[in-house]
Amino acid sequence: MSRDSVNKRGMLVEAADKLVYLQGFHETTLADIAVHARIPLGNLYYYFKTKEELGTAIIARRAKYYGDLAAEWGRQADPKTRIVAFIEFVEGRREYLSRSGCPIGSLCQELHKGDSGLLAEQATALFTEQLKWLEGQFLALGCEDASAGHALHLLSALQGAALLTHTFGNPELMLDEATRVKEWVKAL
Numbered sequence: 001m002s003r004d005s006v007n008k009r010g011m012l013v014e015a016a017d018k019l020v021y022l023q024g025f026h027e028t029t030l031a032d033i034a035v036h037a038r039i040p041l042g043n044l045y046y047y048f049k050t051k052e053e054l055g056t057a058i059i060a061r062r063a064k065y066y067g068d069l070a071a072e073w074g075r076q077a078d079p080k081t082r083i084v085a086f087i088e089f090v091e092g093r094r095e096y097l098s099r100s101g102c103p104i105g106s107l108c109q110e111l112h113k114g115d116s117g118l119l120a121e122q123a124t125a126l127f128t129e130q131l132k133w134l135e136g137q138f139l140a141l142g143c144e145d146a147s148a149g150h151a152l153h154l155l156s157a158l159q160g161a162a163l164l165t166h167t168f169g170n171p172e173l174m175l176d177e178a179t180r181v182k183e184w185v186k187a188l
Helices: 003-023 030-037 041-047 051-074 079-092 094-100 103-113 117-140 144-168 171-187
Strands: none
Touching: 003 030, 003 041, 003 051, 003 103, 030 041, 030 051, 051 079, 051 103, 051 117, 079 094, 079 117, 079 144, 079 171, 094 144, 094 171, 103 117, 103 144, 117 144, 144 171
């Protein structure tokens, strides 16, 4: 694929990712994406034959983004600091969360309500990776058999707070919950 093709494909995926986050997967049309990316609709079909193919590309983009973040947090000296960095990332996005919800949570919720099959499974992998990463941090912290439960508790607390932050349009809700879970982690 030529450099121009890679660039156009990337522009389409980036535009699709933003629109799907703001509007939802089912509400976003291929025409919306083409307009947002400033690429003729007919050209979009050169890169993506179906909306599901584009959905897979969005999920891959998000997986890379969160994987890169996990690698960055992994450079922290100890597991508590790494877990707190994860929490602070979510906390730092509270304004976005209040306007549009969690990009992973919203996508998973939407795809699991429809007949999205493989796409829904692919989106679920985004949470699976976060849970595995968090479990690894709790294991490194010495939490042993409780590690998987701690990972689930932390992600559930942040996802619940993200949902309520969005529902009430109140970023302070995320700030409050992030403070509570950081205190819990520091006490372990």
